Amino acid sequence: MKIGVPAEVDGLESRVAATPETVKKFIALGAEVSVQSGAGLASRIPDADYAAAGATIAANAADAVRDADIVLKVRRPLADELPLYRKGALVVATMDPYGHEDAVAGMAGAGVTAIAMEFMPRITRAQVMDVLSSQANLAGYQAVIDAASEYDRALPMMMTAAGTVPAARVFVMGAGVAGLQAIATARRLGAVVTATDVRPAAKEQVESLGAKFVAVEDDEFKQAETAAGYAKPMSAEYQAKQAALVAEHIKPSRTSSSRRP
Numbered sequence: 001m002k003i004g005v006p007a008e009v010d011g012l013e014s015r016v017a018a019t020p021e022t023v024k025k026f027i028a029l030g031a032e033v034s035v036q037s038g039a040g041l042a043s044r045i046p047d048a049d050y051a052a053a054g055a056t057i058a059a060n061a062a063d064a065v066r067d068a069d070i071v072l073k074v075r076r077p078l079a080d081e082l083p084l085y086r087k088g089a090l091v092v093a094t095m096d097p098y099g100h101e102d103a104v105a106g107m108a109g110a111g112v113t114a115i116a117m118e119f120m121p122r123i124t125r126a127q128v129m130d131v132l133s134s135q136a137n138l139a140g141y142q143a144v145i146d147a148a149s150e151y152d153r154a155l156p157m158m159m160t161a162a163g164t165v166p167a168a169r170v171f172v173m174g175a176g177v178a179g180l181q182a183i184a185t186a187r188r189l190g191a192v193v194t195a196t197d198v199r200p201a202a203k204e205q206v207e208s209l210g211a212k213f214v215a216v217e218d219d220e221f222k223q224a225e226t227a228a229g230y231a232k233p234m235s236a237e238y239q240a241k242q243a244a245l246v247a248e249h250i251k252p253s254r255t256s257s258s259r260r261p
Helices: 020-028 047-052 061-065 101-109 124-129 131-151 177-188 200-208 236-256
Strands: 002-005 032-036 056-058 070-075 090-094 113-116 158-160 163-165 169-173 192-196
Touching: 002 061, 020 032, 020 047, 032 047, 032 061, 047 056, 056 061, 101 113, 131 177, 169 177, 169 236, 177 192, 177 200, 192 236
Parallel strands: 002 032, 002 070, 032 056, 070 090, 090 113, 169 192
Antiparallel strands: 158 163
C-alpha cells in the first residue's frame, strides 16, 4: 500500500498531514510512504527527517501521490489537485463540506473516496483521531496570543515604584474546547478573565480555571444542554437578555481603553 503526503497548497496553511513519527508507524504496518519535498517546512520539519523515518521524498505533488492508495492532507483537495489522484484513492483530510457542495461533488466525480476527519465520532475509542478537539485547543491558545499582540499592552498587573499597571480584562465568549484553553492561556498571562456560555456545565469548568462566569441563569439556561453535552438552540427572548448582559459586561472594557478604535 502506498500513502502519499502532498504539500498543502494554501499559502497560509502551516500544517502538514504527516510527521516523521506517523511515517514510521505507517511503514511499520507495511506501507510505502511518499512525501512531497518541502511539505513539512512550514511545520519546521525538513525533508531529511522524513527520509530518516523511511519515507521517499518526491520532487512534486504529482510524484508524491502517483498510484497512492491513500492521500493524506490537512485541508480538502482543490479541483486542480484531484486529477493527480488515482481513481479509487482514499483521501483523508478535514473536508469542510458544508457550503462547499460543488467541491464535494468534484471529489465524487474524480472517483476518490473522501474521509472527513471532522466527522470522526467523539467517543473514547476515537479520541486519538479527534481533530476537532486537538485543533480547537490550539486555536484557543493562539487566539489569546494574537489578541495580546493586537492589544499592544501588558496583560498582567504590574506594580513598580513608578506606579501600577492594572491587569487587562479578557472576555471569552463560548467555553468549549477552544474557549477553555483561551481562558487558561489568558489566566496564565495574568489577565482578569470572564467568560460566557449557554451550557450550565460550562459554569463549573470556567470557574475551575479561575475565571468568572457571566450568563443569564434562568430556567431556560438550566435546560440548555443536550444529553450529549452540546448546546441547544436558545429562544430569541433568551438571546436578547444574554446580549444585553454581555453589552453591559463589556462596557467598562470599551470605555476604559484609550487605544485606537
